[in-house]
Amino acid sequence: MEIRVISSRGEISKLNPGERIVHMAFRPSNKDIFELVETCPKIEVIQLPHSYRRTLSKSIRMFFEMQRIQLIEGDVLGHRKDLGDYYSIPSSVIEKIRKMKIERKSAEDIEKEVSRKSKLDPQMIDYILTKEAPA
Numbered sequence: 331m332e333i334r335v336i337s338s339r340g341e342i343s344k345l346n347p348g349e350r351i352v353h354m355a356f357r358p359s360n361k362d363i364f365e366l367v368e369t370c371p372k373i374e375v376i377q378l379p380h381s382y383r384r385t386l387s388k389s390i391r392m393f394f395e396m397q398r399i400q401l402i403e404g405d406v407l408g409h410r411k412d413l414g415d416y417y418s419i420p421s422s423v424i425e426k427i428r429k430m431k432i433e434r435k436s437a438e439d440i441e442k443e444v445s446r447k448s449k450l451d452p453q454m455i456d457y458i459l460t461k462e463a464p465a
Contacts, residue, residue, distance in 0.1 A: 332418050334346075336366075339358075350370075352375070352377070353406050377454065404451030419450065440459060
């Protein structure tokens with residue numbers, strides 16, 4: 331599973347229209363969000379750092395709800411944009427989530443344990459749990 335990292339406004343118009351998960355490494359304006367959704371109509375998740383997420387307007391939050399776009403708080407720790415545009419979530423993390431799901435662990439326990447070990451945000455783990463790691 332890969333997360334497309336966007337580090338500037340100029341990258342939005344150049345995105346692949348099929349992108350589903352993006353991390354915005356800059357403080358987006360409402361215009362940037364609308365351009366992102368227009369450029370990538372299949373977008374499911376937008377991840378923002380904590381400090382940027384707090385500054386989003388209520389109208390954008392409502393827009394996300396109407397478009398069924400999940401807003402996740404978090405970072406892509408250790409990602410170097412100069413080496414690639416995508417942050418890859420290790421397959422071992424996805425396999426761990428699948429294994430715990432098969433063992434019938436609660437979603438809360440899975441989020442807590444995997445988050446602690448992988449340094450991924452619990453909301454991202456919840457997304458993986460529901461979309462990428464069916465039991």
